[in-house]
Amino acid sequence: MEELIAKRYVKAFKQDMDIVSLENAQEIFSTLAQSFNDVRFISIIQNPDVSKDQKKNLILDAVRSANSSEINNMIALLAEHNRLDVIPAIAEVLRKDVASAKKVYQGYVYSNGDIDNSVIYNLHLGLSKKYDSTIFLTFVKNDFDGIKVDVEDLGIEINFSKSRINNQIIEHIVKAI
Secondary structure, eight states, rough: OOHHHHHHHHHHHTTTOOOOHHHHHHHHHHHHHHHOOHEEEEEHHHHHTSSSHHHHHHHHHGGGGGGHHHHHHHHHHHHHTGGHHHHHHHHHHHHHHHHHHEEEEEEEEESSOOHHHHHHHHHHHHHHHTTEEEEEEEEEEEEEEEEEEGOOOOGGEEEEEHHHHHHHHHHHHHHHO
């Protein structure tokens, strides 16, 4: 639900912005979103005894150095409509929009075994070429029995499970008999 609300705000917010301004706004909102990890900050934002103006001024003080009327207006609008808690979702929507505009994406390779850097590099090259983008891959060791490649922003998920491959081989042999 928050993501849908954030998309509406971002759509209006980014209408007259170039990519550099959009990147700057994304950095600012990402920094603000990190504040929402602090329990004390959340308690202030969600406290009904703290006025809208006090909440707005708290956040505006945090972004004062950006000196951006667009960001100040966005924060004022969010505060006016009691939507300051949507800031983390706005940061995520902006991050996705910047990635899409620049065609640069972050993905992950999961496996329970070690994977050579050359394999990850070849996956990076292949996916980048196929999707006409730059895709950076990071290896994450976990309990997945096989290899799984996930680039969430592009909707790519490729996996090779050892158990699934074994089952498919058995099915193929049974069909051949």
